[in-house]
Protein backbone atom coordinates (compact mmCIF):
# COMPACT_ATOMS: atom_id res chain seq x y z
CA UNK A 1 0.00 0.00 0.00
CA UNK A 2 1.54 3.33 -1.06
CA UNK A 3 2.03 6.05 1.55
CA UNK A 4 -0.26 8.36 -0.43
CA UNK A 5 -2.97 7.10 -2.77
CA UNK A 6 -3.73 9.61 -5.48
CA UNK A 7 -7.41 10.48 -5.57
CA UNK A 8 -9.62 12.91 -7.47
CA UNK A 9 -9.76 15.02 -4.30
CA UNK A 10 -6.19 16.06 -5.03
CA UNK A 11 -7.18 17.45 -8.44
CA UNK A 12 -7.52 21.18 -7.95
CA UNK A 13 -8.30 22.13 -11.53
CA UNK A 14 -4.98 23.78 -12.32
CA UNK A 15 -3.16 21.38 -14.65
CA UNK A 16 0.48 22.30 -13.92
CA UNK A 17 -0.27 22.20 -10.17
CA UNK A 18 -1.98 18.82 -10.44
CA UNK A 19 0.96 17.48 -12.49
CA UNK A 20 3.45 18.68 -9.86
CA UNK A 21 1.37 17.19 -7.07
CA UNK A 22 1.28 13.85 -8.89
CA UNK A 23 5.08 13.98 -9.10
CA UNK A 24 5.25 14.73 -5.38
CA UNK A 25 2.96 11.81 -4.51
CA UNK A 26 4.93 9.42 -6.75
CA UNK A 27 8.21 10.56 -5.23
CA UNK A 28 7.03 10.23 -1.61
CA UNK A 29 5.73 6.74 -2.41
CA UNK A 30 9.08 5.76 -3.92
CA UNK A 31 11.21 7.25 -1.16
CA UNK A 32 9.06 5.57 1.52
CA UNK A 33 10.32 2.23 0.17
CA UNK A 34 13.99 3.26 0.33
CA UNK A 35 16.32 1.33 2.63
CA UNK A 36 18.59 2.92 5.23
CA UNK A 37 21.42 3.37 2.74
CA UNK A 38 19.11 5.28 0.38
CA UNK A 39 17.39 7.63 2.85
CA UNK A 40 19.85 10.50 2.32
CA UNK A 41 19.47 10.22 -1.43
CA UNK A 42 15.69 10.06 -1.05
CA UNK A 43 15.67 13.26 0.99
CA UNK A 44 17.89 14.93 -1.62
CA UNK A 45 15.35 13.99 -4.30
CA UNK A 46 12.48 15.27 -2.19
CA UNK A 47 14.27 18.56 -1.51
CA UNK A 48 15.10 18.98 -5.20
CA UNK A 49 11.46 18.40 -6.18
CA UNK A 50 10.14 20.61 -3.40
CA UNK A 51 12.35 23.59 -4.29
CA UNK A 52 10.85 23.62 -7.81
CA UNK A 53 7.34 22.74 -6.61
CA UNK A 54 7.24 25.63 -4.17
CA UNK A 55 9.05 28.11 -6.43
CA UNK A 56 6.46 27.43 -9.14
CA UNK A 57 3.57 28.16 -6.76
CA UNK A 58 5.38 31.17 -5.28
CA UNK A 59 5.74 32.60 -8.79
CA UNK A 60 2.04 32.11 -9.53
CA UNK A 61 1.18 33.85 -6.26
CA UNK A 62 3.36 36.85 -7.05
CA UNK A 63 2.30 37.16 -10.67
CA UNK A 64 -1.42 36.72 -10.05
CA UNK A 65 -1.49 39.01 -7.01
CA UNK A 66 -2.78 36.25 -4.70
CA UNK A 67 -3.71 38.09 -1.47
CA UNK A 68 -2.36 35.67 1.18
CA UNK A 69 0.95 35.18 -0.65
CA UNK A 70 3.06 35.80 2.43
CA UNK A 71 1.19 33.20 4.42
CA UNK A 72 1.45 30.45 1.82
CA UNK A 73 5.05 31.27 0.92
CA UNK A 74 6.07 31.28 4.59
CA UNK A 75 4.66 27.79 4.94
CA UNK A 76 6.70 26.68 1.92
CA UNK A 77 9.83 28.24 3.40
CA UNK A 78 9.21 26.58 6.75
CA UNK A 79 8.77 23.13 5.22
CA UNK A 80 11.92 23.44 3.11
CA UNK A 81 13.83 24.61 6.17
CA UNK A 82 12.69 21.52 8.08
CA UNK A 83 13.61 19.22 5.16
CA UNK A 84 17.11 20.70 4.92
CA UNK A 85 17.57 20.54 8.67
CA UNK A 86 16.53 16.87 8.78
CA UNK A 87 18.81 16.14 5.80
CA UNK A 88 21.71 17.46 7.89
CA UNK A 89 20.80 15.16 10.78
CA UNK A 90 20.57 12.18 8.41
CA UNK A 91 24.03 13.02 7.08
CA UNK A 92 25.26 12.80 10.68
CA UNK A 93 23.66 9.37 11.11
CA UNK A 94 20.18 10.08 12.47
CA UNK A 95 18.26 7.99 9.95
CA UNK A 96 15.21 7.70 12.21
CA UNK A 97 14.61 11.45 11.93
CA UNK A 98 14.70 11.15 8.14
CA UNK A 99 12.22 8.26 8.18
CA UNK A 100 9.99 10.21 10.51
CA UNK A 101 9.89 13.21 8.20
CA UNK A 102 9.06 11.03 5.20
CA UNK A 103 6.28 9.41 7.23
CA UNK A 104 4.83 12.84 8.09
CA UNK A 105 4.79 14.13 4.51
CA UNK A 106 1.53 12.48 3.33
CA UNK A 107 -0.53 14.08 6.12
CA UNK A 108 1.19 17.43 5.60
CA UNK A 109 0.54 17.27 1.85
CA UNK A 110 -3.11 16.33 2.20
CA UNK A 111 -3.69 19.29 4.49
CA UNK A 112 -1.60 21.76 2.48
CA UNK A 113 -3.19 20.78 -0.84
CA UNK A 114 -6.71 20.96 0.58
CA UNK A 115 -6.19 24.41 2.10
CA UNK A 116 -3.43 26.66 0.78
CA UNK A 117 -2.97 25.10 -2.66
CA UNK A 118 -6.73 24.80 -3.17
CA UNK A 119 -7.10 28.50 -2.34
CA UNK A 120 -4.38 29.40 -4.86
CA UNK A 121 -5.92 27.20 -7.58
CA UNK A 122 -9.33 28.76 -6.97
CA UNK A 123 -7.90 32.30 -7.03
CA UNK A 124 -6.04 31.66 -10.26
CA UNK A 125 -9.18 30.26 -11.89
CA UNK A 126 -11.21 33.33 -10.94
CA UNK A 127 -8.67 35.92 -12.09
CA UNK A 128 -7.90 34.42 -15.50
CA UNK A 129 -4.17 34.42 -14.72
CA UNK A 130 -2.49 31.77 -16.90
CA UNK A 131 -0.39 29.56 -14.67
CA UNK A 132 2.36 27.99 -16.73
CA UNK A 133 4.70 25.24 -15.58
CA UNK A 134 8.11 26.07 -14.17
CA UNK A 135 9.57 28.11 -11.36
CA UNK A 136 10.65 30.96 -13.66
CA UNK A 137 13.84 32.93 -13.49
CA UNK A 138 12.46 35.42 -10.98
CA UNK A 139 11.57 32.73 -8.47
CA UNK A 140 14.55 33.26 -6.23
CA UNK A 141 14.54 37.05 -6.10
CA UNK A 142 11.56 37.53 -3.82
CA UNK A 143 12.27 34.60 -1.53
CA UNK A 144 13.19 36.46 1.58
CA UNK A 145 11.16 34.13 3.80
CA UNK A 146 9.88 37.06 5.82
CA UNK A 147 7.67 39.74 4.35
CA UNK A 148 5.83 42.70 5.77
CA UNK A 149 2.82 40.74 7.01
CA UNK A 150 2.59 37.90 9.46
CA UNK A 151 1.05 34.47 9.13
CA UNK A 152 -1.21 35.25 12.06
CA UNK A 153 -2.65 38.31 10.36
CA UNK A 154 -3.26 36.85 6.94
CA UNK A 155 -6.07 34.53 7.94
CA UNK A 156 -4.57 31.24 6.74
CA UNK A 157 -5.43 28.49 9.19
CA UNK A 158 -2.57 26.15 9.86
CA UNK A 159 0.15 28.49 8.68
CA UNK A 160 3.31 28.49 10.69
CA UNK A 161 5.73 31.38 10.65
CA UNK A 162 9.36 30.35 10.07
CA UNK A 163 11.38 30.65 13.25
CA UNK A 164 13.65 33.14 11.52
CA UNK A 165 10.74 35.60 11.18
CA UNK A 166 10.72 36.02 14.96
Ligand SMILES: [Fe+2]
Pocket residue numbers: 021053057113117
Ligand atom coordinates in the same frame (compact mmCIF):
# COMPACT_ATOMS: atom_id res chain seq x y z
FE1 LIG B 1 1.66 22.37 -3.96
Ligand SMILES: [Fe+2]
Pocket residue numbers: 057072076112116117
Ligand atom coordinates in the same frame (compact mmCIF):
# COMPACT_ATOMS: atom_id res chain seq x y z
FE1 LIG C 1 1.71 25.24 -1.72
